[in-house]
Amino acid sequence: MAPTEKPRILTAQRSQLEMRTFDLDSSLPEEHPARAIWAVVERLDLSRFYAEIKAREGTVGRPATDPKILLALWLFATADGVGSGRMLARLCTTHDAYRWICGGVPMNYHTLSDFRVEHGDKLDDLFVQVLAAMMKEGLVTLTTVAHDGMRVRADAGAASFRREATLLEHQQTARAQVEKLRRELEEDPTAHARMQQAARDRAARERAAAIDRALAEMPAVAEVKRRTRAKNRKGKKVSEPRVSTTDPEARVMKMPDGGYRPAYNVQLATDVESRVIVGVSVTNRGSDAGEINPMLDDILRRTQCTPGAYLVDGGFAALADIIEATRRGVTVYAPPIRPGRPRSPHVQHRTDAPEIAQWRSRMDRADSRQLYKCRAATAETTNADLRRWRTLDRFAVRGLAKVRCQALWNGLAYNLSRWRHLASA
Numbered sequence: 001m002a003p004t005e006k007p008r009i010l011t012a013q014r015s016q017l018e019m020r021t022f023d024l025d026s027s028l029p030e031e032h033p034a035r036a037i038w039a040v041v042e043r044l045d046l047s048r049f050y051a052e053i054k055a056r057e058g059t060v061g062r063p064a065t066d067p068k069i070l071l072a073l074w075l076f077a078t079a080d081g082v083g084s085g086r087m088l089a090r091l092c093t094t095h096d097a098y099r100w101i102c103g104g105v106p107m108n109y110h111t112l113s114d115f116r117v118e119h120g121d122k123l124d125d126l127f128v129q130v131l132a133a134m135m136k137e138g139l140v141t142l143t144t145v146a147h148d149g150m151r152v153r154a155d156a157g158a159a160s161f162r163r164e165a166t167l168l169e170h171q172q173t174a175r176a177q178v179e180k181l182r183r184e185l186e187e188d189p190t191a192h193a194r195m196q197q198a199a200r201d202r203a204a205r206e207r208a209a210a211i212d213r214a215l216a217e218m219p220a221v222a223e224v225k226r227r228t229r230a231k232n233r234k235g236k237k238v239s240e241p242r243v244s245t246t247d248p249e250a251r252v253m254k255m256p257d258g259g260y261r262p263a264y265n266v267q268l269a270t271d272v273e274s275r276v277i278v279g280v281s282v283t284n285r286g287s288d289a290g291e292i293n294p295m296l297d298d299i300l301r302r303t304q305c306t307p308g309a310y311l312v313d314g315g316f317a318a319l320a321d322i323i324e325a326t327r328r329g330v331t332v333y334a335p336p337i338r339p340g341r342p343r344s345p346h347v348q349h350r351t352d353a354p355e356i357a358q359w360r361s362r363m364d365r366a367d368s369r370q371l372y373k374c375r376a377a378t379a380e381t382t383n384a385d386l387r388r389w390r391t392l393d394r395f396a397v398r399g400l401a402k403v404r405c406q407a408l409w410n411g412l413a414y415n416l417s418r419w420r421h422l423a424s425a
Helices: 033-043 047-051 067-079 085-094 096-102 109-117 120-136 164-187 191-231 292-303 319-327 354-362 366-389 400-424
Strands: 144-153 161-163 242-244 251-254 260-271 276-283 309-311 331-333
Touching (some): 033 067, 033 096, 033 400, 047 067, 067 085, 067 109, 067 400, 085 096, 109 400, 120 276, 120 400, 144 292, 144 366, 164 191, 191 242, 260 292, 260 400, 276 292, 276 400, 292 319, 309 366, 319 331, 319 354, 331 354, 366 400
Parallel strands (some): 144 309, 309 331
Antiparallel strands (some): 161 242, 251 260, 260 276
């Protein structure tokens, strides 16, 4: 017989007030990655960051946010795949790891976004400090380095690219609009209307400034198009030079999927043995040719060392670059350029310099081909890691300087991850 009494159950009481006592430190496990990042940040020399703080003891003004907190937040966020300042600000109030890093310090997205792009040289200095510490521990040797370029989508729409004639027409329109709004602002007697007019005037001036920046980039783009036409032996049509009005320094590049989109070319050099990034640079050139020796300069500046073996793909294999790198004591491994059919690319050409002849002969050996296999296994996996997991699938900022900052954040976050892995191995 079924019971007739109403069942006794525990129901949800979501309006009940509760008082809880806890501390941030106990909310995060001892082995959490946020603690490891904080420990590294505390070891770094941040004197250049603190030197720029205007708020000083004994003076008036609001205290500044500790740069140590901002550094740890962006490093952990980048490693966690968070690339938005607004999202990071929200996580600082809802996620235990981010709240632990903040330690009760309030955070807003303006502060976070500004900090990410305003300290390029200081981030570069931190990159050097991390590499120096890893080399001191014997984790990075530079015996073999793989170098590759990665084209990353720029924060500019394809429709924002304009020809020079269109830009000049827009420039005249924008300047006329600025002048018209300025006259209206001076003549309008009401305060409210003046404020609205001032906002429109500011927007018009920013638009005019953006067009001026785009026109300033036009000669460089036109020169690239001129060289392309000069090399065009098959009669292919070369489009007119265009520049973006939203990100003038971005260039349309051929992407990995075969399409053409606004992008920047991120150059990364990775130590093969440790998988640690030892060189980072950003260009707005679609080609990798000519990037070997600038990256070697970058590695030397950061580590005070020159790589032994240097692995690059065929896009880097310009003969002049190989000659210069060889004279610097670097052994270049790259697919040899075919001097002419039906001759083998490994056979010395009568016009080859001694460095080129050595390179062709070297790449014909089985041990060299085996070593060269490390290039894809190192460089391609580093690129995939940054693109898939560390927000480098698309830039969230505009301009070479800010784009370089984001690339450095990604490199730093990646290297700290490798440091933890290598130290625990």
